[in-house]
Amino acid sequence: MHHLIGRRIAALESRQRLEHDVRESLGRVVAVFAHMDDEITSGGLLRQLGACGQSRAIIVLTDGRANPKTDPGVVGGRDHFEVRREELSEAAALLQIPQVLAEGRFHDFNLKSYHDEAAGYLRRQLESLRPDTIVTFEPSGTNYHPDHVATHHIVRAALVSLKADTRLLMLTPPGLARLIFGSRQRQPAKLLELACGAPENQVKCKLVDIYRSQRPTTNQFLLGMQPETFFGRVITKEWYYLCGWQ
């Protein structure tokens, strides 16, 4: 029992706050996601980096056409990718991120099959953007979505040809969300914890609103709660772990 308590205390002590100086040390940040709307889960970090004047860019790998929960009432007769890309543009404007790449080259729910092609594409983009830190999913994709898991592996493959000190800041579900998402990811030794205040929660709520076509999916993610309740009272933090690309 004492052993267990000791381990728990050690786990708590290994949680470091993602404070201003740590955020500034991230340098140029590029966030690489699978889908247009994934940035909601890193919305607090992206907002805070912007408030510090940090350079940020977003790359989305898939076309987002295959989500069966996309609201047909919002899409109408239009192309799913075009609708979602418009939503991403609104999201980028809200986050004040000028560089957003979403070319829809790789099909949704099938990203793994494009591994080599996607890694080559991403490597070219990263060589041009030259990030110091890449934000992406942990190896389990945070929720085992196959495109999220594939994104993690594609990022790692792409990083091989970049400068060796490019760091990975991997998004991992915080606290209760680990249980909700069923993450079986082994808890990393050191977590960076970002406490989200009212400004971050407001941004996340607005992002949920912007992704009108994805509301059935975000409703599920929010456990049926209003975004204000979910981000303000249930999942009030973001967790990341930082490592070199190897």
Ligand SMILES: [Zn+2]
């Ligand atoms: Zn996703």
